[in-house]
Amino acid sequence: MQFDLIVIGSGIAGLCTALAAAPRRVAVLTRQELAADGASRWAQGGIAAALGAGDSAAAHARDTMVAGNHLNDAAAVQALTAAAAAAVRWLAAQGVGFDSDEHGFRLGREAAHSQSRIVHAHGDATGAVVMRALGAVARAAGHIQIFEQHRATRLLSRDGRVYGVAAQGPQGPAAFTAQATVLASGGIGALYRYTTNPDTADASGLALALQAGAAVSDMEFVQFHPTALRTRDGRSGQLPLLTEALRGAGAVLVNSAGRRFLCAVAREAELAPRDVVARAVWQELERGESVYLDATRAVGEDFPQRFPTVFAACAAEGIDPRRQPIPVVPAQHYHMGGVRVDAGAATSLPGLYAVGEAACSGVHGANRLASNSLLEGLVFGRALGARLAQLPRTVLPAAAAIPDAGGEVGSGIAGAVRDLLWRHAGLVRDAAGLAAAQRELQALAQSAANQAERDRLCVAAEIVAAATRRGASIGAHYRCDAVQVRAG
Ligand SMILES: Cc1cc2nc3c(=O)[nH]c(=O)nc-3n(C[C@H](O)[C@H](O)[C@H](O)COP(=O)(O)OP(=O)(O)OC[C@H]3O[C@@H](n4cnc5c(N)ncnc54)[C@H](O)[C@@H]3O)c2cc1C
Known part of the structure; x- marks a missing residue:
């Protein structure tokens, strides 16, 4: 099937790109259901923008650079x-x-923002509301053809130029060709034991790019959220997020003795930066403690009205957060790194572009400022779509044979990767652990049964290698065997 543009992913980044590319013919491929299968629809917090009196884009840019430890690309932040x-x-x-x-x-206020500049929709249901609206607009758009239940499995390239993608759909394998292929495939949460991301965030888009030879960067910068709900069955994978706004409202973190432990760690206690709080929770758990978020006093009876999404998640676990503290565990939340792109969202491979969480535009530096990632997909997606609409049409090679889908990742390799990244390339890292992770990944590579498993191991190895190379702690990358660097 031939199009002007192929977009891999139907989160906020993919749909904003596709919508802005009108009137060019766009194919949107998505793993499950349009607008509903990525991280975007789970976003609780909101979208940051300098909309208030007294706020400015410059102030927003400053806060973004401070959160990113000034490793950000200043021009990208400004844009x-x-x-x-x-x-x-x-x-x-x-x-x-x-x-x-x-x-x-x-306008709401969030940690590390110097102004109230977060817009929400239906309180803590922002992502769901935004994606419902974008999904409806995309379905009605005449220039967009939607391919649900389609997993991209290989980039098609000739002489170093990407000209499309092979995918596995409900009717079997299919090939899509286009002038431009856009990776909007989201994050990497499924590679960690605990994550707030859905299962589709399994880095498969990133793996396609790596396999085709695209450059990646900042792979070591992985953000962890301090408070995911620890479920009764102790399951791994996606866990419900307990929004930061709960701590903003005065909820406190306590251990099994009911003692607050963050006061001894940081002056701001529970309102310290996300990575500081997440590490403190991790250290408490490592000591064999259990950790709880106690909102009984700060929120109490107002819980169902103020935090309906969290309240429903607690109820599903038999917890009444009006009266009981909520058990928590830190969880992988966001990947600052990804496929390296320039100011025009072009990767190092001609014909291939990347946007949203799959891309590394440099906008987040060493740590993402809260509520900047929906914004990134929205702003850079729209800009990319508009640019690609201007691309001259060229003659494309025909996809002669559709490459093999590469198989599925078996539970053995998936589980082994989740455990070793969690232990060695998680919230706290050191040289010995990273070396052990490298050895384990090499051993696993010997037993990989198919291309999908080799791809997953390859992404994990890139994260471990980048974490090994960066000897100092900065932003979300914390090495307990090194000094902490504060840049800027
Ligand atoms: C619980 C939670 C709360 C969050 N809260 C906020 C918030 O309040 N504010 C904020 O700014 N950010 C928040 N974030 C982060 C933000 O939601 C994500 O970074 C952002 O939505 C990523 O958008 P995206 O379009 O790049 O990717 P996604 O929305 O993850 O979409 C990825 C798409 O790619 C598809 N895909 C993946 N692999 C393939 C493949 N091989 N073939 C075909 N399709 C593929 C998926 O099916 C999906 O459609 C939150 C994240 C989570 C998980």
Whole structure:
């Protein structure tokens, strides 16, 4: 099937790219169901934009650089923050009903933002509301053809130029060719034991790029959220997120003796930066303690109205957060690294572009500022789609034979990768652990049964290698055997 543009992924980044590419013919491939199978629909917090009186794009850019330990690409940060307010208004025009008051958008405050600049929709259901609206607009758009239940399995390239993708669909393998192929395939959470990400965030897009020879960067920068809900069955994989806003509202972290432990760790206690809080929780768990988020006093009876999504997740676990502390564990949340792109979202391979969490545009540096990632998909996706709509049409090679789908990742390799990254390339790293991870990955590579397993091991090895190379602690990359660096 031939198109002008192929977009791999139907999260906020993929759909914004596809919509902005009109009138060019766009194929959107997605693993399960349009707009519903990525991380975007799970976002609870919101979208950051300098919309308030007294706020400015420059202030937003400054906060982003500070959170990123100044390892950010300053030009990318400027481009993102300057376009944020208009992009939020565009979303509202697509039918997203943002929470508002008599002054306009109701603006929330989040840790590490110097101003109130977070827009929400239906409180903690922002991602779901945004993706419902974008999904409806995409389904109605005449230039977009949607391929649900389609997993991209190989990039098609000739003479170093990407000209499409092979995919596994419900009717079997299929080939799609186009002038431009966009990876909008999201994050890597499924590679860690605990994550807030859905199962589709399994780095398969990143693996396609690596396999085709695309450059990646900042792979060691993995953000962990301090408070995911620890379930009764102790399962791994995606866990419900307990939004930071709960701590903002005064909820405290306690151990099994009911003692707050963060006061001894940081002046800001529970409101310290996300990585500091997450590490403190991890260390408490490593000591054999259990950790709970106690919102009984700070939120109490208002819980169902103020945090309906979290309340429902707790209820499913038989917990009443109005009266009981909630058991927590830290969980992989976001990947700052990814396929390296330039200011135009072009990768190192002609014909291949990347956007959203799969890409590394440099905007987040060593640590992402909260509520900047939906924004990144929105702003850079729209800009990329508009640029690709201008691409001249060229003659494409025909996909002669559709490459083999590469098989599925077996539970043995998947589980082994999750455990070893969690232990050795997780919240706390050191040289010995990273060397052990490297050895384990090499041993696993001997037993890989198919290409999908080799791909997964390859992404894990890139994370471990990057964490090994960066000897100092900075941002989300914490080495307990090294000094902490504060850049900027
Ligand atoms: C619980 C949670 C809460 C969050 N809260 C916030 C928040 O409040 N604010 C904020 O800014 N960010 C938040 N984030 C982060 C943010 O949601 C993500 O970074 C962002 O949505 C990523 O968007 P994306 O379009 O790049 O990827 P995604 O939305 O993850 O979409 C990826 C798409 O790629 C598809 N895909 C993957 N592999 C393939 C393949 N091989 N073939 C075909 N399709 C493929 C998937 O099916 C999916 O459609 C949160 C994340 C989580 C998990």
